[in-house]
Amino acid sequence: MTDMAELPDEPTGWMSDRELQHVRGQLPVVYVNVIPVRISPMGKVTNVGLLLRAYDGAISRAIVAGRVLYHESIRDAIVRNIEKDLGIGALPQVPLSPTPFAVAEYFPSKGAGPFHDSRQHAVALAYVVPVQGPCEPSQDALDLTWLSPEEAASDDVAAEMAGGQHHLVRQALAHCGVLL
Amino acid sequence: MTDMAELPDEPTGWMSDRELQHVRGQLPVVYVNVIPVRISPMGKVTNVGLLLRAYDGAISRAIVAGRVLYHESIRDAIVRNIEKDLGIGALPQVPLSPTPFAVAEYFPSKGAGPFHDSRQHAVALAYVVPVQGPCEPSQDALDLTWLSPEEAASDDVAAEMAGGQHHLVRQALAHCGVLL
Amino acid sequence: MTDMAELPDEPTGWMSDRELQHVRGQLPVVYVNVIPVRISPMGKVTNVGLLLRAYDGAISRAIVAGRVLYHESIRDAIVRNIEKDLGIGALPQVPLSPTPFAVAEYFPSKGAGPFHDSRQHAVALAYVVPVQGPCEPSQDALDLTWLSPEEAASDDVAAEMAGGQHHLVRQALAHCGVLL
């Protein structure tokens, strides 16, 4: 697939598009990355939710992702970005601890690391978040698919993800004790 | 308060009391330690549940604790011990990851470390577990009290806990971003 | 003590002071926070290093802290900021994992959380880093003091720290199994 902007665009707030674009060339931007999962009553991951996004003519799978806004707490950013991507009925179990299970460093130049975003240097705090309610793809997502852990970690699905996010999906599953 | 057996006794299963007592003098025993909490919809700890136990005439506060049985998974041990201490209506959110937030090493000799259990060397995997349902003290617990994070971390409550478990309560709160 | 800018100023690079000041009012800035420690051969924390900083006429103790620069990896930012604050002889043991033990969210408005920075919203990834070589306070630090874990966690030292960083020192010690 073609290379594309891996982290989604966002409705701008108090910063103009032009200004955000300028800032993105000057310092790293804070993101949250969320791997939405369905779990069993015993806490085991049964499904991983991946979004289908279109960008510049290419289609790719993606996790929930978005910026942390000025004066927004990480917990608030997690909930807002889940609602943005999965709808307000998702009912996320917000993490008890604000410490991420991993940090993904997206660099604008290719080859600088496993994660890549052509538009910016983003430092993404990554969380696995169980969602219990009905989810529907919103905004710019075309679809939402619930995959088994095996499918989500497969090479086929990896090939459909952009920016190295398949690494984060696999890291998330390993973190949850799903060993493939 | 007097020193007492910090980790609760348990209904014996396939091992006789005498045999268990023998084994306890020979190798470390695997425990789970659970700090039960109530949380807000945003994942913030609002209350910490502490049990009131009587032992040998002394009364002390304690967290949920119990052995991991032969061929029992850690997740199963967490749920079984929560049901044992808080009743079957507790509805625990079983941790996504089997990795504990801390490991508490209870030694039988005093001064060997912050945690102490006069009967045994126990290696306890510690988890913070939100419970959503009604809880009632069961078995040998006299009462269950829901304290605010501030109360739970206070010196007064620490003085009422045995075996160094107040350290684990404070570690759990720090892990959840409750900074006191 | 008076309230002051908790995270240190930095020699500006490709961004002008005026520009950085402008950006700081618009989106969160990525920092690393490092608690430098001396350890025993068995990995136990024996001392915690705290800097003495002067700012606007007030003096306070502080941990190592600094921004992550554009296109800089977290590991590089950790080493650069340690060298900036402790000198190039510090010989840090760079963390094996880029996942922080905690995330400190500094908000510019007081009371928004335990961490505060009057100039900006900073999201700081926090690490405990053993340093083995000789350290000397550099740049704007007046002094560097090695305290015992007990001293570092004491209320007296807490009162000498700004921005809530005493919380992070205590969290770091709890994370390392130093239970006080």
Add this chain to the structure above:
Amino acid sequence: MTDMAELPDEPTGWMSDRELQHVRGQLPVVYVNVIPVRISPMGKVTNVGLLLRAYDGAISRAIVAGRVLYHESIRDAIVRNIEKDLGIGALPQVPLSPTPFAVAEYFPSKGAGPFHDSRQHAVALAYVVPVQGPCEPSQDALDLTWLSPEEAASDDVAAEMAGGQHHLVRQALAHCGVLL
């Protein structure tokens, strides 16, 4: 390869072989599992050390592993087992925090989970430990090989490991930010 005892035998101490065998059928045994690594000055894993073991006519690769003894701290068990398997010149960087990056639950019956040990139910606390000195295979290990992270995570090497330990090697690499 044939299935074999995955966790190594150990020189018995105060417990007779017969007694240990008896206990192993009655309660879970506490182990430490250590993935020894060589690291760059920047903390990046450059090599993973795997032992070559012979057992019952089969040969397999293994990580450093051993029981936690009665009244032994986890830190002491880590160091003792590294010295047992890699020699006393290994110079391990003992983990700052006693909290493991993962817990591996070895069950005696196959299919009960990703980890298997035919002799016992073992709960293993897993650590990644950099070693800086010269290492030599000792005791029952035939050889020690330093593999690149890519080799260590490969399917070929996985096929040469017993008891599911290849899962732990991959989890360890993911934990260290080595994404493959």
